[in-house]
Amino acid sequence: MSTIELAGLRENVRGRVIDSDDPGYDDARSVFNGMIDRRPLAVVRVSQVADVIATVNFARDNGLDLAIRGGGHSAPGFGTLDDGIVIDFADRIGVHVDPAARTARAEPGATWADFNHATHAFGLATTGGIIGSTGIAGLTLGGGIGYLARKYGLSCDNLISADVVTADGGFLTADESQNADLFWALRGGGGNFGVVTSFRYRLHPVDTVYGGVVIYSAEHGESVGRFFRDFIAGSPEEFGAFYGFHQGPPVPFLPEEWHGTPVCVVVGAWTGPLDEGEKRWQPVLDAAPVLGSFLGELPYPSLNTLFDPLQPKGMQGYWKADFLRSLSDDALRVAADFGSRVPSVETANHFYPIDGAVQRVAPEATAFAYRNVDFAPVIAGQWHDPADNAQNTRWVRDYWEALHQYAEPGGYINFMDADDQSRIADNYQANYARLAEVKANYDPANFFHVNQNIAPAVTGA
Structure with a gap:
């Protein structure tokens, strides 16, 4: 042209x-x-x-x-x-908070660091991601798993309304009373239905939390996983944390000999009364010998950016995701095996609990269908040197293939890669047919297809 x-x-x-x-x-x-x-x-x-x-x-x-x-x-x-x-939307990062109504309207270029900075000024937050530089738009449209999910639901569960530009160039607002079918589809269906130009969220009283990181040797990964499975199931929903594997990060609270070595971690926060924080975290410290820990009172936005130094733009990356009905002994055995061979400091393998408030929403209430599973595992392979692409991509694929035999058919679309298009229908279970119908109503020519694509339903003959 x-x-x-x-x-x-x-x-x-x-x-x-x-x-x-x-x-x-x-x-x-x-x-x-x-x-x-x-x-x-x-x-x-x-x-x-x-x-x-x-x-x-x-x-x-x-x-x-x-x-x-x-x-x-x-x-x-x-x-x-x-x-x-x-x-x-890089220039559209505004966030307007209404503290009296406990809502916030955000532009689609905002990251969770932008959003949390704005809402924290009023002692408020909503469920966001794990990395501060993640955009609010993609995370919310794909579901939105984060530290606050057990207590307050997914990001998409806290979406009140969205302004959308449709494939025909029209502009409309989607909420429970206007264009309700589109609003249903936006909450988990990804960017298939239009360009969202504004998100309005429900906020919750989250200010200073008690949390951080606990690091163990990867050799204890299986036993820590069994502990975490039982611990999180019995913990109040104010305890939001994940279990996973990394290489030891170059941080002062971890002895240098463990830097760059595969380790097991529990990361998160207690968002209940601060004077209970130390007591709530003590079982985590007792679960296995601790190599290093960073725990204490910290502003919620600081929790959300703990991993940001390890996530610079420009790394090589290949990701996979699933849903697990439970963190079974078989799944933990696979996790401990591959977790002991994490290929880089930047690679993140996490098991996010999605019980509590997430499961109090019916599977058909939003496009996000997996409301009857307890964990969402993600394998986010990331590294700097393109020469490592083949071997590190193979590690991610092999790990996913070994774990998937214990998982549900579908997975979390926000952590799927380009070669996961064949799983689209499985990702939405019984909701897929309705999503295809909404797609046909708002984008019958599939103009918005550069995504985890939902094809429009074909009707009539």
Whole structure:
């Protein structure tokens, strides 16, 4: 497409239209996963909803593929593409808090670090992710597992409404009373149905928490896993934590001899009365010999960014995910085996509990269908050197294949990679048919397909 044709797009947006002739093009086309190297025709740094409408119309009318980028953390690199148009919300990171109503309205370029900074000023929060640089948009649309899920549900369970630009360039609001079918689909169905330009969330009183990290040798991984399975099931929902495997991080509370060595971890926080925090964490400290720990009172936003130094943009990445009905002895045996061979400091293998408030929502109430399982395991392989791509990707695949025999058919879409498209229907169980119908209503031509794609239902003959 010629520069003259792109000029028509520039005339209709107030944000920046960045193409290959611009000096900032390489930065604009890059995403979190350095394994993804794509060259879009243009990246549109939108400044307002009118820019989104104009860009959707331009891409559709010119037969161009469209990618939507919020935080850009998508492992498959769905926030960029070759030869198409990228809507980039990097300049739209505003968060407006209504402390009296305990709600917040956020723009889709905001990260959880942005969001938590804004809400913490009022002693409030909602369920977000584990990494501060993760975008609110992608996490919420895919479900949204985080430290507060046991007490307050998923991110999508706390979504009150969303403003959406549809494939025909229309603009609408989706909530329980308006476009309720679309609102249902947005809560777990990903970016299949339109471009969300605003999210409104319910907030909860979460301010200072008691939490942090406890690290054990990987040789104790199986026994710590059995402890964690029973401990979390019997703990109040104010205890939000996960179990997993890393390499020992270069932190002062872990002896240097364990840096870069496979370790087992329990990470999270007690969000109940602070004077109970030490007592609530003591069983975790007693579960196995502790190599190092960092526990105490800390602001909730600090908990949400603990791993950020280990998650710089540009690493190579390959991810897999599942759901486990329980953290069985068989699953723990697999976890301990592969956890003892974690390939890099940046690789994260976590088992997130999704009981409590998550399970009090009916499976058919939102698109997120797995409300009857207790854990969501994720295997997020990340590393710096492209020379390690083949062996580290193989570790992730082998681990997932060994674990999947004990798992449910579907998995958490926010941690799936590009080669997981065949699992789409399994990810949504009985909700898939309804999602396909909603897709047919709002995007019958499957214009929004650069995602974990739900094909529109085919009706009539």
